[in-house]
Amino acid sequence: MTFKEKVTNLLEEGLLENPSLFLVDLSISESYKITVTLDGDNGVTLQDCIDVSRMIENNLDREEQDFSLEVASAGVSTPLKLVRQYKKNIGRTLKVKTATETIEAKLEAASEEGIMLSWTAREPKKIGKGKETVEHKREIPYSEIKEAIVIIIFN
Structure with missing residues (x-):
C-alpha cells in the first residue's frame, strides 16, 4: 500500500x-x-x-x-468544487465565472447536473425611456462553471 x-x-x-x-x-x-x-x-x-x-x-x-x-x-473565499458544497449554500449569493461572463446571483437550486441562479437587474425599457427592474433566472451546468465563490454580504 x-x-x-x-x-x-x-x-x-x-x-x-x-x-x-x-x-x-x-x-x-x-x-x-x-x-x-x-x-x-x-x-x-x-x-x-x-x-x-x-x-x-x-x-x-x-x-x-x-x-x-x-x-x-474550506475557507469563505475558497471556490466551490463539489455538488454537496453547492447544495449546502442554496439561498446564498454566489459569484459565478463562466468562460464568457461573471454573474453575481442568488443560488436557488443545485442538482447533480448544475445550478439555478436568480437575480434582478435594471435594464432599459423595451418601450419608452427609462429603466425597469427585470428578474432573471438561469440554469448553468457544472461543466460551464470555471469558478464559484460564496459572497458574504455585510449589512
Whole structure:
C-alpha cells in the first residue's frame, strides 16, 4: 500500500465518524506534506479538524515515513468544487465565472447536473425611456462553471 493510499484510507475512516463532514481536497507533496481540506453540511469546527488530524497522525509511523500534516476547513473565499458544497449554500449569493461572463446571483437550486441562479437587474425599457427592474433566472451546468465563490454580504 502506498503512502497516499494509507492516508486516504485513514481519512475515509475519520470522516465515517462524522458523516456531516466531507473531503474537498487532499494533496501530498513530494516532501510528504499532507494537506487536507474539509467542508461540512453544518460547517467545520476546530475540533473537527483536530479529530481528523489525530486520526491520520496517530495511525502513521514517522519512522517509516516523515511527514507534515495540515487539516483545514474550506475557507469563505475558497471556490466551490463539489455538488454537496453547492447544495449546502442554496439561498446564498454566489459569484459565478463562466468562460464568457461573471454573474453575481442568488443560488436557488443545485442538482447533480448544475445550478439555478436568480437575480434582478435594471435594464432599459423595451418601450419608452427609462429603466425597469427585470428578474432573471438561469440554469448553468457544472461543466460551464470555471469558478464559484460564496459572497458574504455585510449589512
